[in-house]
Amino acid sequence: MDFTITEDQATLTQGVRDYLTGVHAPELLRALDASDSRRSADVWQGLVQMGLPGLLIPEAQGGLGLSLLDAVLIAAELGRAGVAEPLAETALVAAPLLAKAGGQEALLAAIAGGDAKVALQHPVNPWVADLGGASHVLSVRDGTLLLAGHGGDAEQLDSVDPLRRLYVPIEAAGTAVGSADALLDHAALIAAAQLVGVADAMLGQATEYAKNRSQFGQPIGSFQAVKHHLATAVVKIEFAKPVIQRAAVALAEGSASAPVHVSHAKLAATDAAWAMSETAIQTHGAMGYTYEVDLHFWMKRAWALSGAWGDRAFHLARIDAAVLGGALPIGPGHSFA
Known part of the structure; x- marks a missing residue:
């Protein structure tokens, strides 16, 4: 694809x-x-x-x-x-x-x-x-x-x-x-896409703060610990994007596997947004908890959308049922089906 x-x-x-x-x-x-x-x-x-x-x-x-x-x-x-x-x-x-x-x-x-x-x-x-x-x-x-x-x-x-x-x-x-399933799948997909956008926004805010906030005479963004946390969150965000696109195509084509692709997208986006939320608040330090910092608007949106249209447990259960029940065959022979 x-x-x-x-x-x-x-x-x-x-x-x-x-x-x-x-x-x-x-x-x-x-x-x-x-x-x-x-x-x-x-x-x-x-x-x-x-x-x-x-x-x-x-x-x-x-x-x-x-x-x-x-x-x-x-x-x-x-x-x-x-x-x-x-x-x-x-x-x-x-x-x-x-x-x-x-x-x-x-x-x-x-x-x-x-x-x-x-x-x-x-x-x-x-x-x-x-x-x-x-x-x-x-x-x-x-x-x-x-x-x-x-x-x-x-x-x-x-x-x-x-x-x-x-x-x-x-x-x-x-x-x-x-x-009812059509509504759930469409809404969960769009919520997942919004979550990735929210995560991207928090990444930008955390990165900018890391460039401007100095400690021990240098920007905190130069410290390996900060770099590694941000890099881990970036990987989750970027890995979620093609999963969402795949789900969109499957849903638009009316594929029988579309619901499980949507659940995969919601899971990946939720995990990316939560990881980025945690990383952004760590990067900002105590300032991240204050109303004066804009970060909280996106953090709260991430929390809200993560539970909307099926939380993590709901979509994980749908994937488990599809894989363990045989509706979604797995393995090398089915990777690009």
Whole structure:
């Protein structure tokens, strides 16, 4: 499988990164953290003007018609920038599921235009992100994925990540648009991609701090102990990226092994983000625990996303069941199947 990023994908990713770097800096995260709503209409409108809600929506409904592989690249950029708006849930998870279901052209057009937001509700999560501001909700009942309109009322919960708005799940009847497994796999994949972006952001912050913080008359980044910790985290991050891309391709192709590839991706991304969190806090020392250092925004996002859409134990159990149960043959003869 060729994991080379195409020129178009590289251009798109860099454009999104440059845009988010300019408008979604740590200063914005602090402003959102200090606000009551934790959301900004201006930020959302900027994302809409960039065309991001329509990434995976067919061109006939006003979208860009891109692929799930493109989606994971953009999801990583959302994680890198610490984007708080529910763009990933609506644009990168709900939109492709609704497009595949068919008959949702009007809603897809509304999503592409930024006029509709879809919350995702699944039994694997005891909460629903951004249900309070959603116009629609995708929920699961008896293994079936249902789409329903939503008025916006919901009971809010606390989150370890102050920029994530979580709500108590609701009872929502609706129209069948797919399977519960499809929602879980898509959402877990996008969460994994965001985790890698979060880890990359923490790596950049830790590296920069190591270059500027001096001890014993030289930057701490020159010490072998610091170098080795950062290098170990980098390996985990880089090894997670192709695993995520493989899962995206398998899921897009409808491969029977896609669920186990998604679980592998979520595991690899979770481990990379946790390793980078620990390394970043060690690199920063006691300063890393303070609110004055921006690192905590990404650390809390890593903790939150690690438990979202199946925690480590959940996805490890899925892999174990596939391998030990024979659904995913292993060994040299199956390495490149």
